[in-house]
Amino acid sequence: MVDHIEAEFKSVGLEVERTPGEDGYGDLIRGRAQGSSRANKGILVVSHIDTVHPIGTSTSGNPIRIEGDNLYGPGTYDMKAGAYIAFYAYKQLLAAGGDPDLPVTFMYIPEEEVGSPYSRKYIAEEARRAKYVLVTEPARDGGKIVVQRKGSARFKLTATGRAAHSGSKHEYGRSAVLEMAKQICDIEALTDYDRASRLTVA
Numbered sequence: 001m002v003d004h005i006e007a008e009f010k011s012v013g014l015e016v017e018r019t020p021g022e023d024g025y026g027d028l029i030r031g032r033a034q035g036s037s038r039a040n041k042g043i044l045v046v047s048h049i050d051t052v053h054p055i056g057t058s059t060s061g062n063p064i065r066i067e068g069d070n071l072y073g074p075g076t077y078d079m080k081a082g083a084y085i086a087f088y089a090y091k092q093l094l095a096a097g098g099d100p101d102l103p104v105t106f107m108y109i110p111e112e113e114v115g116s117p118y119s120r121k122y123i124a125e126e127a128r129r130a131k132y133v134l135v136t137e138p139a140r141d142g143g144k145i146v147v148q149r150k151g152s153a154r155f156k157l158t159a160t161g162r163a164a165h166s167g168s169k170h171e172y173g174r175s176a177v178l179e180m181a182k183q184i185c186d187i188e189a190l191t192d193y194d195r196a197s198r199l200t201v202a
């Protein structure tokens with residue numbers, strides 16, 4: 001995906017900056033246009049190129065296909081379509097002889113679906129330098145625009161048991177498995193749809 005984007009960026013003369021992926025994730029890529037005003041603060045367009053489907057979905061579960069004017073397949077909705085539309089708009093602007101007034105930076109990140117663990121710092125850094133930030137997430141039901149994200153947090157729970165002889169000292173033992181089973185039920189029970197609060201044990 002990143003190779004493909006790099007070729008697209010170069011084809012319209014964007015200045016390419018490719019940052020090697022960290023922690024086993026793919027590369028992060030940025031394409032910059034200076035803008036005719038040479039202003040310092042410009043427009044940042046952020047898109048992600050990962051999706052949530054297991055490997056193999058594109059060939060078996062939800063094969064990539066075009067039916068009429070629609071493209072189907074894993075990740076077309078979230079968010080390959082959005083990722084491409086913004087860049088396509090820029091290409092059309094150039095094709096029509098235009099040039100953006102403000103500087104434009106397209107930024108494609110590889111690990112949004114797991115919470116942007118390494119790209120977060122680069123996004124924050126670019127966003128601070130931008131006058132406007134556009135995120136090309138897809139519309140929700142009824143064509144609603146996404147203007148914010150639900151907050152999320154991850155916690156790691158560890159239970160430590162105490163071994164004891166099962167025949168003669170059973171009462172001294174403490175089962176980590178039993179404690180974890182109780183915690184799992186308690187945590188799942190904290191989900192409250194009325195308050196839009198959802199917890200998932202994984």
Ligand SMILES: [Zn+2]
Nearest residue numbers: 048078079137
């Ligand atoms: Zn998305």
